[in-house]
Amino acid sequence: MAAPPAIDVDGLRVVRGGRVVLDALSLAVPAGTVTGLLGPSGSGKSTLLRAIVGVQVVEGGTVTVLGLPAGSAGLRARVAYATQAASVYDDLSVHENLAYFAAVLGTPAAGDVERVLREVGLTGEAGDVVGRLSGGQRSRVSLAVALLGAPELLVLDEPTVGLDPLLRAELWDLFHRLAGSGKTLLVSSHVMDEATRCDDLVLLRDGAVLARATPAELLARTGAADAEEAFLRLVRTAP
Ligand code: ADP
Ligand code: MG
Numbered sequence: 001m002a003a004p005p006a007i008d009v010d011g012l013r014v015v016r017g018g019r020v021v022l023d024a025l026s027l028a029v030p031a032g033t034v035t036g037l038l039g040p041s042g043s044g045k046s047t048l049l050r051a052i053v054g055v056q057v058v059e060g061g062t063v064t065v066l067g068l069p070a071g072s073a074g075l076r077a078r079v080a081y082a083t084q085a086a087s088v089y090d091d092l093s094v095h096e097n098l099a100y101f102a103a104v105l106g107t108p109a110a111g112d113v114e115r116v117l118r119e120v121g122l123t124g125e126a127g128d129v130v131g132r133l134s135g136g137q138r139s140r141v142s143l144a145v146a147l148l149g150a151p152e153l154l155v156l157d158e159p160t161v162g163l164d165p166l167l168r169a170e171l172w173d174l175f176h177r178l179a180g181s182g183k184t185l186l187v188s189s190h191v192m193d194e195a196t197r198c199d200d201l202v203l204l205r206d207g208a209v210l211a212r213a214t215p216a217e218l219l220a221r222t223g224a225a226d227a228e229e230a231f232l233r234l235v236r237t238a239p
Contacts, residue, residue: 006066007028007186009062012025013058014051014058032183035198049157065079078151082157113148120147155186156187172197201213
């Protein structure tokens, strides 16, 4: 029997500001993979991630995460979420932020803060006040918060946006190491060329799943040379 998916979305409908943002969206994300949620700005990526972590009011459908309804109390320590805008305290140092969130999450294990600092490459900035960091460094602090403890599912909203190419490559390597240790990662991006970094892809357009494929399948199916062209071809041939 196949392992149950880490995320199972069925018939999801979300209305925001009087507009239907997601409609009849169904999606399964296998455990132990890095799945990319790719789509242009406004396609509904953040809204879908919010529904998966259980902070989005939904009109209809079901969202099941690690076998439980999204947002269940039992998922608190098992699911980590990094929002698109870094949600860390500007007037605390990097280390102070992490120590604070570790305490809030109830995971103040010795060495955990140092581990996540190493994973995101911020050991040298541990003592720096977050408000004085660059945008890329700030988003790495919020990624570090998401890595605290031992979440089984990491939901990361555009974690690599605004980072330099080297750092981006390092973070994707980190995501794959985490998946290799059995974690599931759902990572959004509006940058289509990040598709090649993922095990599996969800292409989102206007609140609907345009395609669900591995990067290789996507290129084979569309005959495109890269993910951006594949996306355009799918859009042009969509009903
Ligand atoms: P993405 O993350 O792909 O850029 P979002 O999920 O943020 O897309 O947005 C999807 C749609 O929902 C957009 O049309 C956006 O304008 C709308 N939307 C997002 N946030 C809100 C909000 N707080 N109130 C009303 N509409 C919103
Ligand atoms: Mg977004």
